[in-house]
Amino acid sequence: xxxxxxxxxxxxxxxxxxxxxxxxxxxxxxxxxxxxxxxxxxxxxxxxxxxxxxxxxxxxxxxxxxxxxxxxxxxxxxxxxxxxxxxxxxxxxxxxxxxxxxxxxxxxxxxxxxxxxxxxxxxxxxxxxxxxxxxxxxxxxxxxxxxxxxxxxxxxxxxxxxxxxxxxxxxxxxxxxxxxxxxxxxxxxxxxxxxxxxxxxxxxxxxxxxxxxxxxxxxxxxxxxxxxxxxxxxxxxxxxxxxxxxxxxxxxxxxxxxxxxxxxxxxxxxxxxxxxxxxxxxxxxxxxxxxxxx
Amino acid sequence: xxxxxxxxxxxxxxxxxxxxxxxxxxxxxxxxxxxxxxxxxxxxxxxxxxxxxxxxxxxxxxxxxxxxxxxxxxxxxxxxxxxxxxxxxxxxxxxxxxxxxxxxxxxxxxxxxxxxxxxxxxxxxxxxxxxxxxxxxxxxxxxxxxxxxxxxxxxxxxxxxxxxxxxxxxxxxxxxxxxxxxxxxxxxxxxxxxxxxxxxxxxxxxxxxxxxxxxxxxxxxxxxxxxxxxxxxxxxxxxxxxxxxxxxxxxxxxxxxxxxxxxxxxxxxxxxxxxxxxxxxxxxxxxxxxxxxxxxxxxxxxxxxxxxxxx
Numbered sequence: 001x002x003x004x005x006x007x008x009x010x011x012x013x014x015x016x017x018x019x020x021x022x023x024x025x026x027x028x029x030x031x032x033x034x035x036x037x038x039x040x041x042x043x044x045x046x047x048x049x050x051x052x053x054x055x056x057x058x059x060x061x062x063x064x065x066x067x068x069x070x071x072x073x074x075x076x077x078x079x080x081x082x083x084x085x086x087x088x089x090x091x092x093x094x095x096x097x098x099x100x101x102x103x104x105x106x107x108x109x110x111x112x113x114x115x116x117x118x119x120x121x122x123x124x125x126x127x128x129x130x131x132x133x134x135x136x137x138x139x140x141x142x143x144x145x146x147x148x149x150x151x152x153x154x155x156x157x158x159x160x161x162x163x164x165x166x167x168x169x170x171x172x173x174x175x176x177x178x179x180x181x182x183x184x185x186x187x188x189x190x191x192x193x194x195x196x197x198x199x200x201x202x203x204x205x206x207x208x209x210x211x212x213x214x215x216x217x218x219x220x221x222x223x224x225x226x227x228x229x230x231x232x233x234x235x236x237x238x239x240x241x242x243x244x245x246x247x248x249x250x251x252x253x254x255x256x257x258x259x260x261x262x263x264x265x266x267x268x269x270x271x272x273x274x275x276x277x278x279x280x281x282x283x284x285x286x287x288x289x290x291x292x293x294x
Numbered sequence: 295x296x297x298x299x300x301x302x303x304x305x306x307x308x309x310x311x312x313x314x315x316x317x318x319x320x321x322x323x324x325x326x327x328x329x330x331x332x333x334x335x336x337x338x339x340x341x342x343x344x345x346x347x348x349x350x351x352x353x354x355x356x357x358x359x360x361x362x363x364x365x366x367x368x369x370x371x372x373x374x375x376x377x378x379x380x381x382x383x384x385x386x387x388x389x390x391x392x393x394x395x396x397x398x399x400x401x402x403x404x405x406x407x408x409x410x411x412x413x414x415x416x417x418x419x420x421x422x423x424x425x426x427x428x429x430x431x432x433x434x435x436x437x438x439x440x441x442x443x444x445x446x447x448x449x450x451x452x453x454x455x456x457x458x459x460x461x462x463x464x465x466x467x468x469x470x471x472x473x474x475x476x477x478x479x480x481x482x483x484x485x486x487x488x489x490x491x492x493x494x495x496x497x498x499x500x501x502x503x504x505x506x507x508x509x510x511x512x513x514x515x516x517x518x519x520x521x522x523x524x525x526x527x528x529x530x531x532x533x534x535x536x537x538x539x540x541x542x543x544x545x546x547x548x549x550x551x552x553x554x555x556x557x558x559x560x561x562x563x564x565x566x567x568x569x570x571x572x573x574x575x576x577x578x579x580x581x582x583x584x585x586x587x588x589x590x591x592x593x594x595x596x597x598x599x600x601x602x603x604x605x
Contacts, residue, residue, distance in 0.1 A: 053421065055601075075424040085418030088310075088411065095309045102302025103425050139419070 003061075004029050004150050004182045005050060010058035012045050019045045020056060021206040027199070029149070030179040034193050035186045036276055037203035043186050046203065047154055050184070051080055063149055076105060079148040083155035087139055089128030093121055100142055112145035115175070133164045140168065144176045151176070153185040157192070165192060172196075190273045200272060204280040218269045222253045226265035234264050241278030252278045300441075303429060307407075307437040314399045315442040319449035322395055326388065326453050334464055341469070345369065373465065374474040378482070381474065384461050385454040385486040386562045392450035393494075393558065396443050404438040404505055408512035408595060409519045412605050427599035431509065435592060439498040439505050447494060451487050458483065485565040492568050493561025496575055500554035503584045504547070506591035513598040516605050549580050 005027040012020040019042045027033050037043045049056035052067030052074055060067060065074050087096065093116070100107045116123075119137045127135055136156070143151070157165040173196055177183060187193055200217060202210035212220065226234045231249050235242075237260065239251035248265075252274060258267045270278070300308075308315065348365065364380070367373040373380060408431070411417045420430070458479070465471040498505070511523035531543045553575070560571055575581045 051422075053418070072424050072426040075422060080422050082418050082422075084415055085422060086415040087419055088414055088416035090310055092309070095306075099302055099306055100423070102305075103423050105424075143422075 002029050003027060004031075004063060005184070006059075006061045007050075008059040010046065010049060010056050010060060012042075012049065012054075012056045019206050020049075022058070023203075023206075023208055025201065025208065025211065027150075027182060027184060029182050031198045032177065032183045032185065032196055033199040033201060034190075034197040034272075035184060035201050035203060036190055036272065037186075038280065041203045042206045043203055044154065047080075047082075047152060047184075047186065051078065051152060077148055078150045078152065079143050079146045080152035080154065081139055081143055081156050082152075083158040085139075087127045087135055089126065091127045092123075093125050093127075093138060094123040096127075096138070096142060097123075100145070104146060106147045107142075108145045108147065112141050115141035115144060115171075133160055136160055136164065136168070140171070144171070149180070149182060151181065151183045153183065153187075155187055156185070157187065157189065165189070169193065169196060190276060191271070194272045197272075202276055202279050209279045210275075217275075220255060221270050221275055222256060222258050222261055223268050223270035223274065224251045224253065224261045224265055225249070225268075226251070230264050234261075237261065241274070241281065243274075243277075250274070303425070303433045304437055304441055307433065307442070311403055311442065314403055315445055318395060318399060319392065319446045322391060323449045323453045326391065327456055330453075330457055330460060334460055338464070338468060345469070368465075368469065368471060371469075371471050373471050374462075374478070375472065378474070378478060381458060381479070381482045382486060382565075384457050385483065388454040388457050389447075389450045389486075389490055389562065392446050392453075396446040399446075400438050400443055400505075401508060403442060404434070404508040405512050405519045405523055407434045407438065408509060408599060409515055412603055417603055421603075428596050431513070431592060431596045431599060435506065435509055438509075439502065440495070443494055443498070447490055451490065454486065455483060486562075488568065489561045489565025492565075492571070493558045496557035496561065496571055497554045500550050500557055500575065500581065500584065503550055503587040503591065506588040506595070509595045510591045510598070513595040513603075550584050553578070553580065 003026050005025060007023060007025040010020050010023040010025075011018070019040075023042075023046060025046075035043055035046070045054065045056070048054040049060060050062055050067060052062075052069075052071035055068050062074060063077050067074055091099075097109055097112055100112070101109045116138070119134065119141070121130065121134055121138055121141075127138070130138065140156075157168050160168070169192060172183070185193055185197075197214055199213050200210065201208055201212075210217075224234060224239075225245065225248055227248050231242075231251075234249070234251050237253055237256050240254050241252040243250050252270050253261065261267050348369065364373065364377060367376045370376075411420060462473060462479075466473050507527075508519075508523055511526075512519045515522040527543065527547060531541070534540055534543050557571055557575065561568065564570075
């Protein structure tokens with residue numbers, strides 16, 4: 001078994017509010033999976049379960065370990081950055097390096113120093129003296145210098161400006177990722193990670209709404225753009241979603257081949273953001289949007 | 295402070311609490327040293343005047359009653375040989391401000407240490423590293439009760455030694471008092487040092503259930519660890535008194551508080567009776583009961599850190 005994450009029937013309820021309704025998820029080594037969902041969909045709960053930060057019911061193994069019971073051992077092989085994991089203001093950069101070196105057997109100090117040397121961050125600075133962008137760069141330098149088997153990123157670029165965000169993902173792909181590593185990333189900025197994912201999972205209302213590799217997704221889903229007079233014809237193929245464009249309509253199909261649709265108009269692979277809307281809209285919302293376009 | 299020969303986990307605590315446990319004792323030491331120097335310079339003049347007066351009319355000295363004997367010994371020049379406790383008191387007096395500051399600081403540290411990282415949201419960063427909460431909590435307990443205080447005690451001994459030397463120099467050069475032998479000086483200083491160290495250790499062991507309670511309050515609190523630490527016991531005490539007409543909870547707090555302070559004071563007043571102080575503690579059921587309570591509170595803090603760390 002090569003799976004980094006193996007989850008079967010994960011459930012979690014807070015009081016009478018069920019936030020995870022039986023999630024099955026497998027993540028193989030060497031993959032980059034995007035976990036995409038609206039706020040309150042259960043994303044954070046799922047990640048907390050995977051990282052052993054909160055108990056979840058069901059069968060969950062991360063690198064063969066029970067995350068809750070073997071959290072400390074797991075953290076030697078798994079690293080994470082959460083949007084709510086903030087470096088403490090009193091910490092000096094030099095102390096952060098010394099501490100990581102002291103407690104983490106897989107931390108490579110030279111590598112962290114190398115990442116830091118490309119930034120303007122000084123060793124004697126305290127975290128509270130750094131800008132938000134610099135703090136994220138420092139955090140990333142610390143985490144990327146860990147030779148971990150699974151990296152979990154929860155909204156890693158939240159609050160960063162666009163320059164840093166681009167840099168972040170470039171650096172992640174060029175300096176960190178290789179076939180021995182696995183990344184699980186969540187973000188609201190779907191467009192930013194779309195091109196680097198190998199797998200994508202949509203989560204909504206505590207359930208997985210989509211769980212696919214990017215290759216399978218390209219075969220399975222087709223977006224068709226047609227002129228208004230072709231809409232009626234296009235609807236006969238059963239689109240799962242449609243939206244009005246400037247001078248036309250865009251329809252998304254599931255399991256309809258591109259060859260069948262191409263005579264009607266322009267055919268392409270839908271973007272993750274559009275697909276996300278298509279898959280996560282409630283029937284009521286769907287009815288409303290179709291009513292508008294009709 | 296980057297290269298203390300300590301496990302990294304303790305170094306982290308020093309980095310975080312540098313102000314409390316490193317700078318504070320250094321400042322107290324500097325201020326005390328300055329005060330001692332100033333005091334010596336101003337009193338030098340006044341003592342001269344007073345001594346001359348007393349030499350002319352010794353009957354005035356009786357106004358000082360208890361101090362009269364000391365003054366006579368001072369004037370005769372055999373103060374240190376007839377009253378060796380003066381040397382001990384010179385050392386003990388210096389440790390008082392250090393111990394008071396330390397009591398305040400170690401309690402503030404323990405009250406804040408499992409709350410601060412949750413408040414500034416760095417807790418998830420610490421939790422992303424392979425360090426168990428058991429290790430985190432035990433480190434903080436040992437640091438707040440013993441390792442952090444060690445710096446205070448060392449600073450107190452350094453200023454105490456300075457005080458002793460200044461007093462001896464002043465007494466012999468200015469007042470012509472006969473110097474005590476080196477053996478007396480050494481045994482007094484070593485005795486005081488051992489008494490102080492052993493006294494704090496005994497204090498910390500007696501006080502441990504209360505220290506651990508502060509840790510538990512720190513891990514438990516969502517808004518104000520101070521309110522949890524002091525408010526909860528006070529409310530429970532009032533409820534107990536009202537419903538049961540008993541004061542068991544008050545006693546449960548009072549016994550370790552009283553015994554711990556008693557141990558600290560006695561170790562200073564009678565440093566030669568260290569074994570007696572330890573014997574008293576180790577044979578007291580309350581001491582061992584306190585150890586069990588300490589273990590319980592600490593386990594509670596560890597559990598909270600694992601399962602209820604979110605604010």
